[in-house]
Every structure is written in C-alpha cells, then in structure tokens.
Amino acid sequence: MFVPLILFRPVRFLLVGVSTAALLLSVVAADPTPSAAAPAIDQKLFGGMKWRQVGPFRGGRALAIEGVPGEPNTYYFGGVAGGVWKTTDGGANWTPLFDKEAISSIGAIALAPSDHNIVYVGTGEAAMRGNVTYGAGMYKSSDAGKTWTNIGLKDSRQIGRVVVDPKNPDVVLVAAFGHAFGPNQERGIFRTSDGGKTWAKVLYKDENTGGIDVVIDPHNSNLVFAALWQARRQPWNFSSGGPGSGLYRSEDGGVTWKQLQGNGLPDGILGRIGVAISGADSDRVYAIVEAKEGGIFRSEDGGGKWTRVNDDGRFRQRAWYFSNIFADPKAPDTVYVLNTGLFRSVDGGKTFTLLPARHGDHHGLWIDPENPQRIGNANDGGASVSMDGGKTWTTQGNQPTAQFYHVAVDNAFPYHIYGAQQDNSNVCIASRTDTGIIGPQDWYPAGGGECGFVIPDPRDRHIIYSNNEGFLTRYDKNKEQYQDLSVLPLDNSGHGAADNIHRFQWVSPLLISAHDPETIYTAGEAVFRSTDHGQSWAQISGDLTRNDKSKQQPSGGPIQLDITSVEYYDTVFALAESPKRKGMLWAGTDDGLVHVTTDDGAHWANVSPKMPEWGTVDLIEASPHDANTAYVAVDRHRLDDLKPYIYKTANAGKTWTAITSGIPEGAFVRAVRE
Template sequence: MNPTPWLARQAQRYLNPGLALVASIALLLPFSYSALAQESRFDGLEYRSIGPFRGGRSAAVTGVPGENNLYYMGATGGGVWETRDGGANWKNISDGYFGGSIGAVAVSEWDPNVIYVGGGEVTVRGNVSHGSGMWKSTDTGKTWKSIGLTDSHHIPRVRIHPRNPDLVYAAVMGHLHGPNEQRGVFRSKDGGEIWEKVLYIDDEVGAVDLVMDPNNPRILYASSWRIFRTPYTLSSGGEGSALWKSTDGGDTWENLSEKDGMPEGTLGIIGVTVSPVNSERMWAIIENENGGVFRSDDGGETWAKTNDDRNLRQRAWYYTRIYADSQDGNRVYVLNVGFFTSSDGGTTFERVPTQPPHGDHHDLWIAPEDATRMIVADDGGGQISFDRGNSWSTYFNQPTAQFYRVTTDNHFPYRIYGAQQDNSTLRVLHRSDGNSIGERDWAPSAGGESGHLAPHPVNPDIVYGGSYGGLLERLNHDTSESRMVDVWPDNPMGYGAINIRYRFQWNFPILISPHDPDVIYAAAQ
C-alpha cells in the first residue's frame, strides 16, 4: 500500500488549503519512490512576487562619486540592489550568485565597475542572519565571484584604496554564537585572491567599524568589539573592545582607547569617522557607562567628550554609527532610532529636518563632491536625499521585506499572512481579479511586527496575532473589532526576567487546534 495519498488527504482535511500543499509536498519526501513518480507534478511551479513592496531592513548603502542617480543597497535578507534613477526604481543585481544578509557594499572610486560586497549584517538582532563571505564584481554587478572569507559570517565594513581597486580591507565580526578564527581586519593586495589578517585580538573579538583617512589612505581607523549572542542573552563589550589606528596601511596598529580623554571601564561597540576637510579632526561614538560622542582634533592623540545624549546611544549594539560631513568640518551625523546632525563639531545635535520615511538607521553615505546628496539605510531599506535630508525617496518600491512567519487561511482565494520586521502584519490575496496583485490586495492584520498569525479555520476574517512582550490580539476584519486577549494582562517591557509572570519569546508561537477551532495555544517560557 502506498501511504502517501492517505497522508495527503489528512493534511487537506486538517490544514488550510495553502498549507495543505506544503504539507503534501513534505509528506512525499520520505517515500522516495512516490516522490520520483510525483515529481513531474511540480516541475512547472515557479515563485512569483506578491508583495508587499515595502522595504525591509538594510545596514549597507553606498553611492558613486559624480554619479548623481546611481546607488547600491545591501538588504538583510535580499542580496544587493541597484537604482540608476535616484531611488525611483530598484533592481536586484546579486540573484543567481548570492543573496541573504548583506553587511557591506563598496564601490571603487578609481574604477566604479569594481564592487565589493561583504556578507552578514552588523545589526545583531535575536533573529539575525549571517552571510557567505566576500563577493566581487568587475562589471557593475552583472556577474559576481566569491573571493573568500567564507567563515566570517558578518562583514560590516569594506574599504577600497581610492587609487587602487585591488587593495581592499574588510572588517570581520566573525561568529556571533561562539568563537572562530576568521575575525578582525583583513587586507587583500590582489583584489581578493589572498587575504591576510592584519588586526586580530582573539577568537571572540571581531572588527565592527573601519575608516580610511580620505586624505591619506595609509591611515586607517578600526574598532574591535567583543559581542556574543544566544537565543536568550546578548553580551556587548568587554576585554578586546577598543579603537585602533594604523599609519602604514594596516601593517601595525596603535590602541587609541588608552589615550587621554577616552572613557575608562568596560568598552562596547565603537563607531568612528574622520573629517575629509581636516584629517586631524575625528569623532567616535562609544558604548560605555560614561560613553557618548568624543572628538579628537589631533588625529586621535587626545579626546574630549562632546555629547552624551541618550537619544544618540540607546540600544548601542543595534546602532552606534557616526559619519563626518564631506565638505563641512563642523558637521557630523549620528544614526540611531532617529537621524541626528550636529553643525558645531558634535557639541549639540538635532534631528535632520525631515526624518527619512522609516526609523532605525544603520548606515549612511555622503557624496564627497556634494554633501547635500546622501543615502541612508534603515529598517525600511534605502532612501536617498538630494537636499541634505529635507526630502527623501520612498521605500515603498523595494520587495525586501523580512517576514518572521508565513501562514494561509481558508478564504477563497486563499490569503497569505505574515509579520514584517519593524512594520505591521499583513494578509495578501494569492490571486487578484485585476491585472496584478497590488496595494488593494494587501491589508494589515492582527498583532505586530514579530508575531505568529493564526486565522480562524471556520471564519477566516477572525485572526489571532502576536507580538513581542506576550501581546496577543484578536482582530475581526469584517467588523474591525480589535480585542487584546493576552495570556497575562500586563506589559512586561522594561522588566527583568525575574519579575515577568510569563516569559514570551519575541516570536512566540500561536496555534488553533485542528480538532476544535475554539481552542487556541500560545507558548511561553
């Protein structure tokens, strides 16, 4: 007896139609003889995009000097993207070669045909993804070649010598969940064929930022960071976290963290930048009990704290990026939940006049020849400004959304549900009566950005959705009635684990019983 048809019928009986297909496929796999016989049924299936075209997180962007409309963006789950019209349209240029999480994108100033990409984002969330090492293109992204550092997992910075596209540096964080040797600052003198480790602390400390002096490429600044992540802990900082300087292209390094004016005690993540107007002026933003923004006017020999506003340094492990203006020696930018700028050398900061259309900012590129032209990376993708942040391009044209979970309902045509990171939940029709699936076919649903969703099997307009903190919402799409049905009626945000009645994971599961649609399960602890 071939058990496959019977198992498939049970899946169709107890699961909704969309998941029944997936379950049927999964059930076929153990029976190799049946799998071979059935294989032709699925040969014609192809993936198609059904949206939403609402950008997901990016931590790596760059432009090209002298090319006003050309920019690149690395998505945390969608590879490398290019726009040639100032952000009006985006096109993926890495599909077929690599994809996934991108940590750094760099274009050679000397030869803009040469692009280097480092895999693995710097935003070390609990749901972080790692990359696949270094990649290189010599034809503006038409083709790519893997060039090593495949055990690096996270490469948050790549820097290229301004007059030699074969001389390239990579800041490598390494594994987040345990020790490994491939971390620190690496250098290649032959375009990525051979990599040498030029700054190494130990197998638990990686490099998180890397800056080349715009006026002297022999001078490099790097920050090292001890970072460790598990599903239930985050440890940022400790022995080995420091700020470093090299004056010989990376052959030797000096620890600037021990200089006068630097904060004492445990150091965490450090961001660093150098003014192109005056190489002696540099800034660092430092995670420390007495941290904040620090400035040096003598190339790092002495430092002074200029600002300790918590708005600039909250949740340091997720942000801590600082950028000098390309034409104004007193202007500097800091990225955090908000996008901040200072015009007095880092003493006072204010929000950029018009904030980018999405929050949580992670990277910034400023055109060297025109400081009003920039691109920012945030939890909504990449957005471009031509007027120093007074207006921005949209992120509603980037199909790079990062979804935690996907499910379907029993509606006809069935709808697909998902929760998008740092946005809302959505339900999307799998087919439309129009020419394409568009915004009219998308709708917000129950819960929040991190939640599981559970549509009612009998009435699919009733949806249960979760979010972090144990939030659990029952939403009736037909009547617009929303009701909170949390397991425990308390908001645990800000509490320590010892004071929380039930400890719900960021992405805790929610399920409706296949035997009784009135029975709902939600899992904590």
C-alpha cells in the same frame, strides 16, 4: 517575500526549510515506498510549481548603502536578508543583483572610488539582533554588479564594514566581526592589496573579538582608523563589551596598528565603537563609544587627543545595535549619528537635529563626497535617497526585502496570505487579483505587530488572531476593531525572564484548533487553551521546559542591560495539534525538549529525541496522515552549530529517527512539513 506554497495532498512528501546562505526549500522523500492509498503521480507535474512574487513591496532591514559619485541617480544597497540591489533612477526603482548567489545577508558595500565598476560586498550583517543572519565572506563585482565572485573570508560570518583605497581599487580593508554565537579565528581587520586574491589579518585581538568599523582618510590613504568589538550572542543573553574592544589607528595604510587609549577616551570596559574621519579636515576625527562614560568624542589632531562633546542618551541607547557615526565630506563641523532616528550636527557634535528620514532604526549612511546634499540612508525599513540634504526622501515602498516570521493562508478563493514583518506591522495580502496586479490596495495591516503568528479564523477570514511577544490580538477587519486577548496583558520589558509570572518569547506559538475553531492554543513556559475564542484562558500544562534559572537572568552587560523577550529562554517555542486526533498536542521548547499529550493537556509525556542539548525546537509537524507520526525541526545555530537536525517518530514519540540524509552540513533547519 511572500510566496504561495501548493501541496498535492495525495502524495506524501516532506518540505524542509533549511538555512544556508539563503533560505532554501528542499523536497525530500519521506518514504521511498508510496502509501498504498496514494495514486501514482507523474513527477513532471511538479515542474509546474513556480515561485511567484506577491509582495508586499515595503522594505526590510538594511545596513549598507553606497552611491556613485558623479552619477546622481545610481545607488546600491544591501538587505540583511534580501541581497544587493541597484537603482539607476534615483531610487524610483530597484533591481536585485544578488539573486543567483548562495547568500542573501549583506553587511557592507563599498565602491572603488577610482573605478566605479568595482564593487565589494561583505556578507553577513553585524547588527547583532537575536535573528541575525550570517554570510559567506567577501564578494566582488568588476562590472558594476552584473556578476559576482566570492573572494574569501568565508568563515568571517558577520562583516561590519568594507573600505577601498581612494586611488587603488585592489587595496581593501574589511572589518570582520566573526561568529556571532561563538569563538572563531577568522575575525578582526583584514587587508588585501591584490583585489581579494589573498588576505592578510592585520589587526587581531582574540577569538572572541572582531572588527566592527574601519575608515580610510579620503585624502591620505595611509591614515586608517578601526574598531574592534568583543560581543557574543546566546539564545538567552547578549553581551556587548570586554577587554577586546578598542579603537586603533594605522599610519601605513592598515599594515600595522596602534591602540588609542586615554588622552580623553573613556577608561574601563569598552563596547561597540564607530569612527569617522572628516573629508574636510583629516585632523578632525569623530568616534561614538559604548562605555560607562561613553558618548560622542572628537579629536582635532588625527586621533591623538580626544574630547567628549556629547553624552546624550538618544545616541547611546542600544549601543550594540547602532553606534554609527559619519562625517560630512565638506564641512568639518557637520557630523551624522544613527540610532532610532537619523541625527545631524553642524557644531561639531555638540547639538543635533532629528532629520525626517524614512522609518526608524538607522544603520547605514552614504554622503556624496562631491555633493553632501546627496545622501543615502539604510534602516530597518529599507533604503532611501535624499537629494536635498535630508529634507525629503524617496520611498521605501518599492523594495520586497521584508523578513517574515511565519505565514498562513485563509480559505477564501483566491486565498490571502498572512504574516508578521520584522520592525513593521503584520500584513494580509491577496494571492492574486482580477486585474493581474497585486498592489498596495490589495494588502493591509492585520491587527498585530512585527513578530509571531497571524492566523485567520477558518470560518471568517475577516477575523484574524495574531501575537506579538506576549500580547495576543483579535482583529475584526469588517469593524476595524482590535481586542486584546493576552493570557497576561503585562509589558515585561526591562525584567529578566525569571521575574515574570509567565515566560512568553518574542515569537510565541499560536494556533486555532482544526477540530474546533472556538479553541485557541498559545504557550509561554506552559501551554494555554481558550475555548471561547480568547475571552478566557486555562493553563493546561505545567512548566514544560528545563527551567534553568541561570538562563533567565536580565540580558546584557557588562556595560548596559538590554532586556527584551528576544532573550527570554526556557519557553515553549513550537506547538502543534494533530489534525487526525482531537486532543493530541505536541510541544517543543527552545531549550531542547519535546512533550506530547493525547488528552488535551490533562497529562503530558516527555518524549524528547536523543539529541544535543539546548537546541531550539523550531517547528513540529503533526502528520496529516497518521496521528502517531510527527516530525521535529531542531535549530542550534544560536549555539554556533550549523548542522541540520530533523527527527521523525511513527509511534507518538516513543522512538525517533534522524532524517537528515541529503541535507548538507552547514544547512541548519528551521522547518519541516509533510
């Protein structure tokens, strides 16, 4: 969500953005001795600084949704960065249930069919995007979401699915993927028979393979299917598939397992797998399998033999991000597949129809076991509900669960806030209005895409600059005109970074000079400057990265390549201009280097702090008080290192001091502000 941040400039302090279970904002003293020029401020005044929700009320990415059988207006959904929400009026209004918990990333939700007051939540999304957020294990509520208790599996990080025994609310199975960015032991399929007091690891392959799906036969809880998935995220690559992946069946409630191979299932390396059991016929089982000869498979004998019934590329594309399949509880030939669209088949998976669901990029589905016309859907735009079998859906414009990359404000009074929302447009929204209500009439798309920076011209807030991957746009709100200002207006999709003329990341720096608003800076592997508000560009640095070609190859494998600028590496990720000295710029890279220039790019010096290699310099703060002082926030969570790294220099980078005292282990840092 957007929140206003009010700083009292006479006092020097640091704002540190740390990522633990949720995004926290901490205030840490920069210097125990106040500046001589700074007047004494009553610390009690800071108590008047309150968070205020300003919107916009359009949903963000969600993977999990569950309804309550017999209660047609009650549903739960989980946002990947928004916590757990509940509606009791059929999706007209949603109430947050998880705000007091230490985590906000939700991967899975399951209600106990025999006791609807019992809700289990698996935290940490398992849709392995480059900005995937992690969790802290399993949570349980025994009062329909009013209160929650963490019940273990805290190092599982990402949870793909949770299921509860149809008759026993204490028997739960969890598909725990484990660490997205490294090996660990707490992964696989876990089972509890005492409501989460203790857990048994019942299916495990190795430290590189985790659980991604698990389903229980609604009529015979002894019959369980599960999928293991070998996958690994790195800053420069994502790999889906390997010898660890496979489909398994249990006939004793998930205590012991047998891997299903051959008999119609694809040979060779497997990737992500989704599985579903028909509620109308326990022998009818569906699976969607990532493989060279993958697709949708169907079994008529409870998983003994399989037939590939569909190999349509619409359902196989980006298998690592989707591969979700759901069987209708009443009709054995009706099955749903989720991908960029929500698809339904009524002939056993042979042909599919696209449903008019909200948004796109679909991940979660719930079908009422008593009334299949009642459906809940979770996708990259939030959650919505249908009561007529998918013909119409409730709005997603009532869920403030969006993910924003960066925020900026203009100089208007009252001011406006700007940001880019994941899998949506960017946005400008009023910080307050004369009516006391901030509604849809008070915000608008500000000319760009889902990622990057959105920055208003300090002289005219109606002129807005934004970037989205390597593309840069100037938007004139008064004229409703867009202009492409890209350094190199080429779509590099499908090419490895090493093939490109310039390497622009998914989130590339963008700033307007505080000394001359005609001057704009951006960066790829080098820094670029425009002195005519983006009409032309000059490269003002060489390659400031490590330029390791081994980390610039096409991303993906071993089954499919998946090449986007998310994995473009060896790029300048952070760029900052000193507000005290014109021509002084700081550049930080995603491979762990810091450079500085004092002559507007004519000469650059490598002033990197002594720190672990390959960390992402997420943000640089050039001090507003002293030109030689700067702060660097370094993020290594994508290397499976959650330690905080913050450095300060007071001599233009000649020496650095680590300033992480008071920040706990596990709270990796994304931002630092003075």
